[in-house]
Amino acid sequence: MERPELSLPQLHTFVVLAEELHFGRAAARLGIAQPPLSQQIRRLEDKVGHALFSREPGRVALTPAGRELLPAARRALTDLADGLDAARAVGGGRAGRLRIGFAASLALTVLPGLLRTFRQRFPDVRLHIHEMTAAPQIAALHDKTIDVGLLREPPSDEAELGFRTVLSEPFVAVLPSAHPLAAQRTVDIAQLAESPFVLLPRAVGPHLHDQITGLCISAGFTPQVAQHAVEWQTVCALVGAGLGVSLAPASIRRIRLRGVAFRGIEPGTARTRVAVAWRKNDQNPLVTELLAMAGRDPR
Numbered sequence: 001m002e003r004p005e006l007s008l009p010q011l012h013t014f015v016v017l018a019e020e021l022h023f024g025r026a027a028a029r030l031g032i033a034q035p036p037l038s039q040q041i042r043r044l045e046d047k048v049g050h051a052l053f054s055r056e057p058g059r060v061a062l063t064p065a066g067r068e069l070l071p072a073a074r075r076a077l078t079d080l081a082d083g084l085d086a087a088r089a090v091g092g093g094r095a096g097r098l099r100i101g102f103a104a105s106l107a108l109t110v111l112p113g114l115l116r117t118f119r120q121r122f123p124d125v126r127l128h129i130h131e132m133t134a135a136p137q138i139a140a141l142h143d144k145t146i147d148v149g150l151l152r153e154p155p156s157d158e159a160e161l162g163f164r165t166v167l168s169e170p171f172v173a174v175l176p177s178a179h180p181l182a183a184q185r186t187v188d189i190a191q192l193a194e195s196p197f198v199l200l201p202r203a204v205g206p207h208l209h210d211q212i213t214g215l216c217i218s219a220g221f222t223p224q225v226a227q228h229a230v231e232w233q234t235v236c237a238l239v240g241a242g243l244g245v246s247l248a249p250a251s252i253r254r255i256r257l258r259g260v261a262f263r264g265i266e267p268g269t270a271r272t273r274v275a276v277a278w279r280k281n282d283q284n285p286l287v288t289e290l291l292a293m294a295g296r297d298p299r
Contacts, residue, residue, distance in 0.1 A: 006047060008080065011073045013040040014052065018070050021060045098286045099128040101137040102150040103205075105232045108254045110167050110274060110294075111150060117293050125286060133204035133230060141279055147287050149277035152249065153207035160280060166294050167274035171215065172253060174198075174239050174246040175261045181245075182261040189219035189247070189265055196226035196244035198235050208272060212247045215270055236260050 013030060017037070020026040027034040045052050052066035062070065098118075102111050115127065130146060137149035141161055154163040173187040179195075181187050193216075202209040216223045226244045229235045232252050239246055240259035249272045253262040276294045278287050 006044065008077070010040050010044040010047075011076060013037055014044055014066075015070065015073050015077060017041060017053065017060070018062055018066065018073075021062075023060065096284075096286055097126045097128060098148065098284075098290065099130065099146045100148050100150065100290075101130045101132045101140055101146040103133055103137075103152055104131050105152070105249065105252060106150050106274060109169075109251045114150075114290070114294060118290055121293075122286070122289065133200075134208065135204050135206065137277065141277060144279070147278065147282065147284060148290055150274065151277060152205060152272055152274055153211060154273070154275040154277060155207055161277055162280045163275040163277050164291065164294065165273045165275050168271045169250045169274075170268055170271050171212075171247050171265055172250050173263045173265050174236060174248050174252065175263060176239055176242050176245070177259050177261045178242070179245065179261070182263065184263060186264040186266050186268070189215055189267070190221070192216070192223075192245055192247075193219070193221035197223040198227045198229060198238045198244040198246045199223070199225050200232075200235065201228045201230065204230055211270070211272065215247060215265075233257075 013026075016029055017023065017026040020029060023034050023037060027037045030037060041053065048065060048069065050065040051063050052069060054061045054063055100115075115129075118125070119127070130140070132140065134151040134153065137146065137151050138155065138158065138161070140146040141149055150166075173181070173189075173192065175182045175187070181191055197216075199212065200209055213223055227238050229238055232248060233255050235246050235248065236252065236255050236257050237260075238244065240257050242259075247265065248262075250262075276291060278291060
């Protein structure tokens with residue numbers, strides 16, 4: 001099919017004249033003199049190859065060709081106007097798409113409030129939410145399959161990515177309810193030395209994994225890992241089944257599972273960080289808006 005060579009001013013002029021069916025009123029509505037209007041219509045008719053209006057003294061009417069063209073001309077003008085509005089909205093950060101990766105445990109802390117605030121301010125933005133652990137989020141940011149990540153213990157060796165801490169929380173001991181240490185208000189980490197551990201695999205969250213094992217090593221022992229689980233809810237379920245103990249961010253206490261006890265730890269100075277992550281060279285204004293909501297504006 002040949003590409004139509006019709007100018008937008010000609011289509012606009014045609015639609016206005018079709019609605020007014022009067023050259024004088026159409027010219028006044030367009031803010032032009034009548035001769036230029038007539039010239040625009042003639043050029044359009046030359047391109048179509050047929051008359052679009054019948055002209056008789058005191059009467060202007062659409063020809064069959066004109067009636068056929070009118071709906072398409074209106075759609076073209078409307079689609080263009082909608083497209084321009086959409087482009088301006090996306091360019092101005094009021095619409096578009098934002099892809100967010102998040103660690104599952106953050107659904108218990110910062111994620112709901114952040115999404116609620118963003119949605120209230122930008123209701124026309126399409127949010128694509130992807131549950132993934134820290135290492136896959138870093139890879140997805142590099143691969144440009146997500147725009148923003150929410151993760152625990154961000155790496156320090158990612159020159160192309162930016163990180164901002166949005167939450168810092170202590171650790172707790174995760175114990176089977178029947179464990180002798182569950183009778184205590186707080187647990188010295190050294191008291192866990194003889195218990196098997198349930199931990200996240202290092203591959204899915206290396207920095208958090210190393211922080212937890214580092215707490216154990218500082219207490220004088222290397223944790224003996226009996227089971228691995230990718231998500232904290234699974235870690236807690238395995239602990240509740242009696243397969244071991246764990247150390248977890250304090251917000252994990254919001255996971256209510258039968259047979260699981262959470263206790264403060266000593267020393268209690270260690271904290272885990274939750275950070276928002278993004279590509280430093282990303283020009284998407286929606287990323288800037290989300291970062292501003294998560295803290296101060298990015299630099």
